[in-house]
Amino acid sequence: MQRRRAVILGLGATGAAVAFMLGVGAWRTRDRQRGNALLPLPVGDMDWDLTDHRGQPVRPLDWVGRPVMAFFGFTWCPDVCPTTLNDISLWLEELGPDADRLVVALITVDPDRDTPEALADYVSNFDPRIIGLTGSAEQVEKAAADFRVKYARVPRDDGDYTMDHTAGVFLFHPDGRFASIIDFHEDRRFAVPKIRRTLS
Amino acid sequence: MKSLFLSTALLLAAPAAFACGTFTVGDLTIEHAWSKATIGADRPAVFYVEITNGGSTDDALIGITTPAATMPMLHETVVTDGIASMPHAMSIPVPVGETVALSPGAYHGMLMGLATALKEGDRFPVTLTFENAGDVTVDADVLSLRAEGPDCSDAGQ
Known part of the structure; x- marks a missing residue:
């Protein structure tokens, strides 16, 4: 009974x-x-399914509860992406252990070439807190749409191609709310306080 | 002129820091030619340099060649409405009295079709072609992927 x-x-x-x-x-x-067509969705409302550079699945809900710094790029990019990763590594070094809780993710816009292994080779050159994310073309498109990021494949004469993409770095509060964007070339004096505001 | 030769000779004799050599063609001075280490030979490499026009006519960098890569090109990183693109630069102006830098996030040489991966500490020649001054070959030094530029504070410049 x-x-x-x-x-x-x-x-x-x-x-x-x-x-x-x-x-x-x-x-x-x-x-x-x-939702606002210009601002990224709150992390908890995003809906994508990507794989990190260690081959582990990553979904937006995994990030809720932690501050997030995410940006889009690709590892065949000779100038913008290494410059951004350099900047981010310097910000992280300046923040020190305070930034250990921060999720820091490079999301590729070139999943054809950026396999988890290719991303692993690449991110190993920068701050170890930076993870690389890739996935199917469809999942990368979904992620970009949720972040309101634009990207396009630009063919070159020799049959190769490069990618145009949104270059800003997105910051989110631990509860998933969008906080701010750090623009490409923004002064470090402004970037580090912006990140700090998401950590508390 | 003699003093210029002398100072050039002294510069060459000095224990030059990496990527701190100076090259001249006509009225142009070329310094800080450097590149970054690459991961493998598939990804393109980058080429950065500074050019100073000490003459009385404007000039322009119109091309680069190097045995290190089959397809070197001049590019400019442009950010429009937050979107970064990398259009081909047909010519990079070098106006009278100015120093033009190919530097991270701006104008840069893109070296595609690398013969081999570039390793930190490597050195390779790059020939720059100017509209008026003609050709000059400089040594580009490969710094780490994390380098922001050569540190020439000890090079006596």
Whole structure:
């Protein structure tokens, strides 16, 4: 008798949880449609599924609860991306252990060439807190859309190609709210305080 | 003129820091030619340099060649509405009395089709072609991937 009651209660609770999740899902979908077309979505409302440079799956919910610094690029890029990674490494060094909780991610816009192994070779040259993320073309597109990032493949005469892409660095609060963007070439004196504001 | 030769000779004799050599062609002085180490030979390398026009006519850098890469090109990093692109630069102006820098995040040489990966400490020649001054070959020194530029404070410049 006791057991049956427990089972019924359990089923009821599961049903309520499912209904709640469906409700949350519907609300999120509505919110996404309403979302600002220019500002990145809150991390918790993002919906992508990528793989890090160690081959581990990474989803937006993994980041909720931690401040986030994310940017888009590609490792075949000779100038902008190494410059950005250099800047970020210097910011992280300046912040020291305060930045240990910060998620720092380079999301590739060139998944064809940037496999997890290619990203691993690349990020190993910079601050070890920086992770590289890649995935299917579709998942990278989803991530870019959630961040409101634009990118395009630019063919070159020799059959090779390069990528144009949004160059800013996105900052998010631990609760997932978008905080600010650090523009390419922004002075370090402004960048480090911006990051610090997401850490507290 | 004699003093110029003398100072050039002294500079060459000095224990030059890496990527701190000075080269001249006509009225142009070329310094700080450097590159960054690459991961493998598939990814393009980069070339940075500073050019000072001490003459009385404007000039322009119109091309680079190097045995290190089959397809070297001049590019400019441009950020428009937050989006970075890297258009081909047909010519980089070097106006009278000015120093023009090919530097991170701005004009740069892009070396595609590398013969071999560039390692920190390597040195390779790059020939710069100017509209008026003609050709000059400089040594580019390979710094680490994390370098922001050569440190020439001890080079006596």
